[in-house]
Amino acid sequence: MSKQRLIIIGNGMVGHHLVEQLIACGAPRDYAITVFGEERHIAYDRVHLSEYFSGRDADSLALASADDYAAHGIDLRLHDTVTAIDRDANEVVTESDRHPYDRLVLATGSYPFVPPIPGNDREKCLVYRTLDDLDAIREAAEDATTGVVVGGGLLGLEAANALRGLNLDTAVVEFAPRLMPMQVDAEGGTLLREKIEALGVQVLTDRATQRIEAGETSFHRMVFQDDKMLETDLIVFSAGIRPRDQLARDCALEIGERGGVVIDDRCLTSDPAILAVGEVALWNQSIFGLVAPGYQMAKVAAATLTEGDATFTGADMSTKLKLLGVDVGAIGDAHGDRTPGARTFRYLDELKQEYRKLVVSSDGKKLLGAMLVGDNATYDTLMQYYANGLALPDDPASLILPSSEGAPTLGPDALPDTATLCSCHNVTKGDVCATLDAGALDLASVKDETRASTGCGGCAALLKSVVDHELAARGVEVDQSICEHFAHTRQELYSLVRVEGIKTFSELLEKHGTTAGHGLGSSSAPKLGCDICKPAVASILAACFNEPITDAAHVPLQDTNDTFMANMQKNGTYSVVPRIPGGEITPEKLIVLGEVGKKYGLYTKITGGQRVDLFGAQLHQLPDIWGELIEAGFETGHAYGKATRTVKSCVGSTWCRYGVQDSVGMAIRLEERYKGLRSPHKLKFAVSGCTRECAEAQSKDVGVIATEHGWNLYVCGNGGMRPRHAELFATDLDDEQLIRTIDRFLMFYIRTADRLQRTSVWRENLEGGLDYLKDVVLDDSLGLGDELEAQMQHVIDTYECEWANTLSNPEKLKRFRTFVNDSRPDPDIIATEERGQLRPA
Amino acid sequence: MSTATAIPPTQTRTWQTLCARDDLVAHSGVAAWLDGTDTQVALLYLPGRTPEIYAVANHDPFSNANVIARGIVGDIKGEPVIASPLYKQHFRLSDGVCVEDESVHLRTWEVKIDGDRVMIRV
Ligand code: SRM
Ligand SMILES: Cc1cc2nc3c(=O)[nH]c(=O)nc-3n(C[C@H](O)[C@H](O)[C@H](O)COP(=O)(O)OP(=O)(O)OC[C@H]3O[C@@H](n4cnc5c(N)ncnc54)[C@H](O)[C@@H]3O)c2cc1C
Ligand code: SF4
Numbered sequence: 030m031s032k033q034r035l036i037i038i039g040n041g042m043v044g045h046h047l048v049e050q051l052i053a054c055g056a057p058r059d060y061a062i063t064v065f066g067e068e069r070h071i072a073y074d075r076v077h078l079s080e081y082f083s084g085r086d087a088d089s090l091a092l093a094s095a096d097d098y099a100a101h102g103i104d105l106r107l108h109d110t111v112t113a114i115d116r117d118a119n120e121v122v123t124e125s126d127r128h129p130y131d132r133l134v135l136a137t138g139s140y141p142f143v144p145p146i147p148g149n150d151r152e153k154c155l156v157y158r159t160l161d162d163l164d165a166i167r168e169a170a171e172d173a174t175t176g177v178v179v180g181g182g183l184l185g186l187e188a189a190n191a192l193r194g195l196n197l198d199t200a201v202v203e204f205a206p207r208l209m210p211m212q213v214d215a216e217g218g219t220l221l222r223e224k225i226e227a228l229g230v231q232v233l234t235d236r237a238t239q240r241i242e243a244g245e246t247s248f249h250r251m252v253f254q255d256d257k258m259l260e261t262d263l264i265v266f267s268a269g270i271r272p273r274d275q276l277a278r279d280c281a282l283e284i285g286e287r288g289g290v291v292i293d294d295r296c297l298t299s300d301p302a303i304l305a306v307g308e309v310a311l312w313n314q315s316i317f318g319l320v321a322p323g324y325q326m327a328k329v330a331a332a333t334l335t336e337g338d339a340t341f342t343g344a345d346m347s348t349k350l351k352l353l354g355v356d357v358g359a360i361g362d363a364h365g366d367r368t369p370g371a372r373t374f375r376y377l378d379e380l381k382q383e384y385r386k387l388v389v390s391s392d393g394k395k396l397l398g399a400m401l402v403g404d405n406a407t408y409d410t411l412m413q414y415y416a417n418g419l420a421l422p423d424d425p426a427s428l429i430l431p432s433s434e435g436a437p438t439l440g441p442d443a444l445p446d447t448a449t450l451c452s453c454h455n456v457t458k459g460d461v462c463a464t465l466d467a468g469a470l471d472l473a474s475v476k477d478e479t480r481a482s483t484g485c486g487g488c489a490a491l492l493k494s495v496v497d498h499e500l501a502a503r504g505v506e507v508d509q510s511i512c513e514h515f516a517h518t519r520q521e522l523y524s525l526v527r528v529e530g531i532k533t534f535s536e537l538l539e540k541h542g543t544t545a546g547h548g549l550g551s552s553s554a555p556k557l558g559c560d561i562c563k564p565a566v567a568s569i570l571a572a573c574f575n576e577p578i579t580d581a582a583h584v585p586l587q588d589t590n591d592t593f594m595a596n597m598q599k600n601g602t603y604s605v606v607p608r609i610p611g612g613e614i615t616p617e618k619l620i621v622l623g624e625v626g627k628k629y630g631l632y633t634k635i636t637g638g639q640r641v642d643l644f645g646a647q648l649h650q651l652p653d654i655w656g657e658l659i660e661a662g663f664e665t666g667h668a669y670g671k672a673t674r675t676v677k678s679c680v681g682s683t684w685c686r687y688g689v690q691d692s693v694g695m696a697i698r699l700e701e702r703y704k705g706l707r708s709p710h711k712l713k714f715a716v717s718g719c720t721r722e723c724a725e726a727q728s729k730d731v732g733v734i735a736t737e738h739g740w741n742l743y744v745c746g747n748g749g750m751r752p753r754h755a756e757l758f759a760t761d762l763d764d765e766q767l768i769r770t771i772d773r774f775l776m777f778y779i780r781t782a783d784r785l786q787r788t789s790v791w792r793e794n795l796e797g798g799l800d801y802l803k804d805v806v807l808d809d810s811l812g813l814g815d816e817l818e819a820q821m822q823h824v825i826d827t828y829e830c831e832w833a834n835t836l837s838n839p840e841k842l843k844r845f846r847t848f849v850n851d852s853r854p855d856p857d858i859i860a861t862e863e864r865g866q867l868r869p870a
Numbered sequence: 871m872s873t874a875t876a877i878p879p880t881q882t883r884t885w886q887t888l889c890a891r892d893d894l895v896a897h898s899g900v901a902a903w904l905d906g907t908d909t910q911v912a913l914l915y916l917p918g919r920t921p922e923i924y925a926v927a928n929h930d931p932f933s934n935a936n937v938i939a940r941g942i943v944g945d946i947k948g949e950p951v952i953a954s955p956l957y958k959q960h961f962r963l964s965d966g967v968c969v970e971d972e973s974v975h976l977r978t979w980e981v982k983i984d985g986d987r988v989m990i991r992v
């Protein structure tokens with residue numbers, strides 16, 4: 030029997046999922062499948078589209094490769110638009126050809142709605158839906174300084190974030206009186222607006238744009254209903270989406286009043302040869318603008334095409350989002366206007382800027398909906414109450430009231446087997462348990478088997494907690510070993526070292542390492558450790574005992590940067606960064622830096638950490654260079670270590686007209702105190718002399734800002750890959766209180782963090798959150814205060830400049846030879862001149 | 871594949887002194903020149919194990935920098951390896967093969983410690 034011809038129009042997220050589902054049920058045996066995609070790219074993860082601006086490329090967003098399609102004999106035609114469907118001839122028409130079909134699926138998704146405003150077709154008026162759209166935005170942003178997003182809904186705010194990321198001064202213009210009118214109410218909207226404005230995004234609500242014309246100071250001028258104006262260089266329209274149903278209209282399939290191809294429970298359109306799935310489909314008067322319902326439709330459609338039986342019964346539109354870093358969650362009937370007699374509970378904290386609302390049934394037993402702004406910590410739990418119809422606690426308000434134990438959680442235990450954990454792939458707790466019973470032993474295999482948490486990713490935390498819990502219940506230890514050499518976490522290794530006073534890696538490996546023996550190679554030989562456990566243990570030993578890392582027992586454990594106390598560059602040379610506490614430096618010392626740079630031909634740069642970096646030294650030059658620097662009074666700057674880096678300062682009250690405390694003095698005091706401290710990851714500090722915050726303390730692990738009465742302390746901030754604002758930890762501390770608090774905070778971090786976990790990530794994973802941290806550090810709830818301070822004092826008392834220590838020891842200096850049998854430099858290191866300095870050729 | 875040399879290599883292979891035992895750093899690496907060539911060798915010294923010394927090329931094929939000797943020595947399932955200090959690929963010390971990409975390998979040499987001297991066979 031010859032195969033039936035199946036054509037799928039659209040290779041977006043849902044069209045692709047349909048292909049996957051068809052493959053899974055063996056459809057390629059019975060169907061010759063052809064897929065048409067208008068875009069140049071194979072189906073990609075549109076949900077995470079914005080990450081295209083924050084480091085991901087088209088390849089990493091792709092959901093499959095052309096080879097995957099070919100491997101199953103599926104004919105994928107990208108960049109090939111279907112222009113018409115000829116239902117009489119059973120053919121689809123493309124620009125160049127006609128293709129017969131037996132069955133046809135519309136998966137054409139939707140398009141961004143651009144309001145009919147005169148001037149909306151001007152250059153640099155763009156939309157936000159495809160990779161190509163983002164390329165166009167990026168290009169337009171190149172010579173722009175300002176941008177406006179028209180539309181303050183979910184996608185509009187996401188677009189606004191992208192514009193901000195492109196360094197544009199960004200504004201959002203919304204027609205409705207508040208942002209995200211679909212998801213939040215007036216109170217939530219006000220809060221959301223405040224939070225977004227605080228990020229520097231201008232928010233204009235209640236604004237209808239009348240026309241767009243050439244601007245005077247910028248490229249465009251937008252004119253609003255009241256003749257007010259806004260000038261901007263580029264405009265992104267994000268005023269909602271509309272189903273791409275034109276093909277269906279043209280061939281007279283049934284279309285909804287406000288658009289969308291009408292489908293039944295089996296995803297069939299009014300022509301039973303044709304199906305529709307995803308955002309183009311209208312089921313029961315609703316369009317579902319989310320990926321999870323689309324995936325469910327794809328599953329149903331695959332069943333329909335292969336004579337399976339599955340029906341689409343609607344989908345939940347609950348959403349959990351982080352928009353411009355602001356948590357927003359909407360569950361079920363969030364507005365409480367769909368169920369008569371529903372009662373609401375609301376909690377608003379204007380200081381912390383959090384808003385939570387519960388909508389419960391008239392008898393108070395069931396959760397009908399919820400709305401969250403500012404903090405989604407309770408989302409997962411509320412979602413479970415809602416989705417599984419669990420009976421609410423006697424006092425439902427307790428679910429949204431702040432409590433000292435942090436957000437209430439519904440333990441994995443309390444969930445029934447029917448509880449849906451992953452709505453994208455429709456995976457229940459029962460499914461997860463079944464895979465575990467069938468032998469899956471970890472999270473990764475559960476994901477592989479069930480595909481849970483491989484869609485939008487929103488269920489990741491919940492899935493992990495269920496898997497961990499169920500594994501534990503089955504007596505399986507969840508493996509959190511740091512590496513194959515130790516069946517321990519970093520925290521456990523830290524305690525072993527502390528409690529047993531273990532002072533070397535070899536002793537720790539001997540006493541607590543996994544037993545030698547299995548595997549290939551020289552099986553009876555003792556294990557050596559590896560590049561994961563060695564540096565981790567080296568860091569623990571340094572934090573506990575602070576012996577020089579260059580001592581014979583410790584040197585083989587260090588990463589190359591620590592071994593040679595300099596940062597290795599891409600060509601194998603090193604950089605030299607002396608400590609310049611607080612960024613304060615005498616002219617004499619500056620001259621020495623200049624002289625050393627000149628003498629050794631080093632590229633010289635001012636760093637982002639208020640000091641000077643000298644690049645391009647060869648290994649054998651390091652001792653000479655450091656000899657001269659130490660002679661002039663410099664010390665090592667630990668730019669190479671997971672250790673205290675810099676304490677940035679502003680000029681503060683000594684010079685600045687606004688300064689209220691001596692920020693330079695405090696920065697130097699802190700840097701002198703914590704220099705040499707090794708920790709799970711690097712530590713950065715800053716001290717600002719007043720709230721203008723010129724030292725950017727709120728982006729540091731430890732940030733200090735002067736007040737009239739003392740110092741405010743901020744902790745767990747981060748720049749880098751994923752910036753995080755530091756959180757206010759304590760206010761108006763005097764000098765001694767400040768130092769004691771930082772001592773405890775840092776030692777508690779060193780004791781409990783994972784390897785290579787910065788304070789920001791540690792804090793985010795800390796059970797109990799900031800409140801718990803305050804309890805431990807400020808209120809000494811664990812009674813650890815004195816111990817932590819004493820441990821810090823030991824590190825401070827045993828500080829010694831590592832470079833000075835090394836220079837005084839000929840045995841250690843032997844290590845600093847490029848070649849042990851020859852004094853030639855490495856001939857492969859070639860430099861060329863640029864802007865008057867040397868750089869690697 | 872290296873091109874054939876005029877004299878078959880097996881016949882000219884001799885042990886040659888590379889450096890002193892004292893030049894080695896226990897549980898870690900140092901680099902040395904191979905006499906009269908433009909080849910750099912990384913020597914990894916694992917006292918207490920058999921064999922106690924390995925020689926692999928110092929040139930890191932991934933970064934093109936001469937840095938292998940400055941990586942961390944360890945083992946993967948008992949098999950001794952060195953991690954490149956730049957991009958952290960692991961190379962087996964026994965045959966130089968890269969664990970992450972078996973199509974790449976470092977050249978290896980026979981080495982031994984003879985009294986105070988480190989000898990290499992070339
Ligand atoms: C030299 C410098 C850039 C400059 O020319 O200004 C620099 C250079 C390097 N940074 Fe940085 N960072 C420098 C300031 C910063 C800053 C700004 C600051 O500290 O105020 C940041 C963002 C703030 C932060 O860390 O939160 C920064 C965030 C990073 C990150 C990302 C960290 C994160 O948590 O996401 C890395 C990668 C890492 O550590 O894993 C990194 C890693 C590196 C490394 C060490 C990469 C490497 O492993 O080779 C660079 C080598 C330096 C060298 O060879 O000497 N550097 N780096 C700055 C040295 C400051 C200093 O005096 O010590
Ligand atoms: C920035 C952004 C963020 C989002 N965030 C989320 C989120 O957090 N959670 C969530 O659930 N959803 C989110 N969504 C929505 C989600 O991406 C969509 O629900 C999903 O992509 C719908 O899939 P689809 O296949 O129906 O449509 P699409 O993914 O749009 O795919 C349709 C494809 O069909 C092609 N096509 C159309 N007409 C033709 C034709 N005539 N011939 C050939 N090809 C054609 C189109 O070019 C397109 O590639 C987001 C969307 C965007 C844009
Ligand atoms: S933070 Fe305040 S004191 Fe410091 S330089 Fe800026 S304005 Fe002056």
Ligand code: FES
Pocket residue numbers: 321450451452453454481482483484485486487488489
């Ligand atoms: S809910 Fe989207 S991946 Fe699980």
